[in-house]
Amino acid sequence: MFDKILIANRGEIACRVIRTARRLGIRTVAVFSEADADAQHVRLADEAWPIGGPRPQDSYLRGDAIIDVARRSGAQAIHPGYGFLSENADFADAVAAAGIAFIGPDAASMRKMGSKAGAKELMQAAGVPVVPGYTGEDQSPQLLAREAARIGFPLMIKAAHGGGGKGMRIVRSLEEFLPHLESCQREAKNAFGRDRVLLERYVEQPRHIEIQVFGDRHGNVIHLNERECSAQRRYQKVLEESPSTFLTAEMRAAMGAAAVLAARAIDYVNAGTVEFIVAPDGGFYFMEINTRLQVEHPVTELVTGLDLVEWQLRIAAGDALPLAQEQIGQHGHAIEVRLYAEDPEAGFLPGSGKLRQLRLPLPDEHVRIDSGVVEGDTVTIFYDPMIAKLIVWDKDRPRALARLREALAQCRIEGPKSNIEFLERLVRHPAIVDGSIDTGYLDRHLDQFMPAKDAEPHLLLAAAVATLLTQEATQREQARNLPDASSPWAVADGWRLGHAGGRTLAFLHRGQRLELVAHGSAGEYRIEHDGRTVTVAGARLTDDVLSARFDEQGWRFQMAAGAGSLDAHDGTRRLRLEPVLLYRYEPGAASRGDDRIQAPMPGRVVLVKVATGDSVVEGQELLVMEAMKMELALKSPRDGVVAELRADAGDFVEADAVLALLEP
Template sequence: MFTKILIANRGEIACRVIRTARRLGIATVAVHSEADANARHVRLADEAVCIGAAAARESYLRGDRILEAARATGAQAIHPGYGFLSENEDFAEACAAAGMVFIGPPASAIRAMGSKSAAKALMAEAGVPLTPGYHGDRQEPDFLAERAAEIGYPVLIKASAGGGGKGMRRVDRPEDFAAALASCQREALNAFGDSHVLVEKYVLRPRHIEIQVFGDTLGGCVFLFERDCSVQRRHQKVLEEAPAPGMTPERRAAMGRAAVDAARAVGYVGAGTVEFIVQPDGAFYFMEMNTRLQVEHPVTEMITGLDLVEWQLRVAAGEPLPLTQDALAIDGHAIEARVYAEDADKGFLPSTGRLLHLAPPLEGPHVRVDTGVEQGDEITPHYDPMIAKLIVHDRDRPRALARLRAALAQYRIAGVTSNVEFLQRLVATPAFAQADLDTALIEREQALLFPAPQPVPDEVWALAALAELQREAAEAAAGDAASPWSVADGWRLNLAPERRLALRCGEQTLTVGAQPDAAGGWWLSIGGTRLQASGRLGPDGTLAARLGERRVQAAVVVSAERRQVFLDGRTWPVVRVARLQAGGRGDEHGGGLKAPMPGKVIALLATPGTVVEAGTPLLVMEAMKMEHTLTAPARGRLQAFRFAVGDQVSDGAELVNFAAEAAEAAGTGAAA
């Protein structure tokens, strides 16, 4: 076994490898960018080396600097995690040339599976079922459009080198093919350095089921059952579970044999995943092989009781697989939810900022949280915005699902927008609860997943007001008690004392009246309701409150100008409005189209001076390795672009000069 390894990655996977290595008595070296100088994986490792600037291409994608760090620190092996260089055959070869063990498959296997088109040809020879499509080398747009027409719409365009949903588009009509192809090729070139794509038949109502395989250097190869990863958005997984609901022993065995055949065909060593598209009738087709550990590997660990990172380390050290196929068994059911810093209500737009408050559910035998961040850390625009993976396990799917719902209700995040509430709605849909799964589940369940805004409950206004009053009282107690300015009791001449707090949540604004009661609490006036409230605000924002006859456990966390109210598993961003603030909401963005986050302009799609309809694509931004298309908010004239292709833009930057039709007709030239 190794005595010291280097982890060539960041985030939760780096933290995970460090924990397993420490348990095995192996010293660890973390590499990091300048942006990650104080990241959690850096703090956990025994040693750390800075390898470059924030941009991944200047740090985590610099194999030469990673190898320098490994040599300088005396590491014997390099664990690549997933993403970055984990599936880079050149890096694997460079490790071997440097006398360093690459904790992954041989470069030949990565190369064989690295090109989706070449991999499919290899799988055809091995007898693995394939999806109908074009997997060749010709890339002329007209030629690919002809192949799409022959295959029959809908089709799926996919980047040949890569995964994670990048460089992938479903196309339903011939007239949309050219634009989708160009977008896929741009995104693939940016993410993987290769614009090559393939075109396949899009299977209607498909399930995405993958098989975990493991090979050793002695010729052993097993499969550790399956994971259902059907619940996706933009071809990126949101929920994963094991075993796959409805899987029969016969189909599991057939898919397992196909996966092992695929692995053996390329001389596979280490952890890998063979991914299949499965039709409603159970027919399955090879999609791709990920030659690395997958993000969702914890659900496999939970149902097998195994540590797959430990298996990686042992196999890389030349040991045989710890277990044979007949010794492997499934115990219970596990589900993983990916907790991201993103705004689901705004097209899953990534959110950046500091994690001012981060309180995950308590871990135990049934609940596990894999994370690379802690409270106070920052989600930056440089890397994937994952906050954590929440994994639950129980003896069957209904019990595991109940665990997941309870754990999500306990998650509290402030400082960035998260997808926790979206996940709560997702796991509560009848389709997911009944295991009616396919890759279009999120699109099918739009009405349930994105409901119309509802009025803010009175309890939320009451908790926000109560927390403000408690906070003011604590500040006053810490100040000069003799000063009359420290007294915030709402005293009024010839009238009963009353405070008035102006609060806003979304589009709703309300003034809460607060009069002290004899017991040290408050009478709160909320609209036409009068409510007695009292409570104790903890230093972490927890609020044990009594609202009328109801006792509640909540939290009110200060997040910049917001007071995030956490109640019954939901979050409300409440803003305290200054009484003297004049006019409007005070935080509205005027002017034209603004950048929703930091990124780079990669395409201009309209001509300045032309009149465009509402929804017309105007420009494309790239941020966090994904493309975001900004569209016209109304019919009007695109007057000018403020940035050129290739320009970096900051969050909130005005991108275009745009005059809505009504404003233009009035001669104002105002931006929409």
């Protein structure tokens, strides 16, 4: 086994590798960019070395700098994590040439799988089912358009290098093809450094099922069963689970055998994932092999009881696989979701900023948290905005879903917006509950997972107000110890001579101002809002749990207060309120006008598609930004003429920066 390893990555995977290495008695070396100087993986490692600027290409994509740190620190091996250089064959070769072990597959295997086109051709030759398409090297737009017409629509354009859903587009007509091709190639170039694409027939309403494989240098290759990743939005996985609800025992055996065959065909060593697209009739087709550990590997660990990172380290050190195929078990059910700094109601726009509050459930035998940040850390614009992975396990799927709902209810993020409420609706949706979701369901029915505009959260509002007012009892207890405890001014309970006083409380909810009037004190209240009155009796707040009778019916709410907000949760949904002063003025969106095109978040301008003086129409793309590994198209809010451009391609801009102006 190694004495010291270097982790050439950041975030939760770097933290995960460091913890596993420490358990095995291995010292760890972290590398970090300027943006990550105070990151958790830096704090966890035994030593940490700077490697460059905040942009990935200036730091985590600098293989030479990483290898130099490995040499100088005495590291015997490099773990690439996932993303960045994890599937870069040139980097793997350079690591080996430096006399350092690469904790992953050989560069030769990687090269065979590093191109989706090459992988597809190889699998077809090996007898693994593949989807009809085009994988050729001729990338001229004219030829690609002809091939698209031959394959037929709908079809998918995919970046030939890389993964993670980047550089993928569904095209449903020839007229749409060229614009989608240009966007896909540009995104692939930015994400992976290469813009080659492949085309393939798009299977309608498919399932996405992947098989975890492992190989060693002693000729052994096995699979560790499947993970289903069919809950996706724009090819980004949203929920992963194991085992799949769709597979029969026969299908599982057939897909496992095909995955092992694929791994053997390229002499695969270490951890990898063979991904299949599965048609409604059960037919499955090879998609790609990810030559690395996957983000969703924890669900496999929880149902098999294995530590896949430990397996990676042992195999890279020359050990044989610890278990044979027949020894791989599958116990219970595991589900993973990812908490992101993003705003689902604004098109899942990635966010950034300081995590002023980060509350996650305490890990136990049923709940696991994998995270690279803690409260007080900052989610930056330079990297993926994932905050944490939340993974649950139980004896069967219904219990695992119940565990997941309970765990999500305990989560609270204050600072950048998050997708927690979206995930809470997701895990209660019938398509998830009955296990019928396909890869396109979320994109077709996204409105079903958004908050209902006409929802009336009167009880949750009343609970929030009651929580604030119930604190009067605490104030009263404290006032008894004051020198002037008998003074009526010692308790701010709204008391009035001869009647219960009325107080107006104001909140912001999703940008809308809400005003409520509350009467009463000491746990007995009458709360008025929007023409409706709710009576509250016996309100008691204990350990952030409010219990009371609302309109004579008993309810229990989980309450969580932060520096600038209050969350009320009834076990099914949450309501986030921001208390505001009564005199605070909240400008409406209309006051901003429609002459300005602004950056929705910090990022880099990658393309300016107009010039000053150009006439534009409503909805026309004016600029393209890149932020959080995502491409954002900024469109004209109306017909008009471009009066001014304030950004050039390559510029870094802050959130809300005005990038272009239209003539009034």
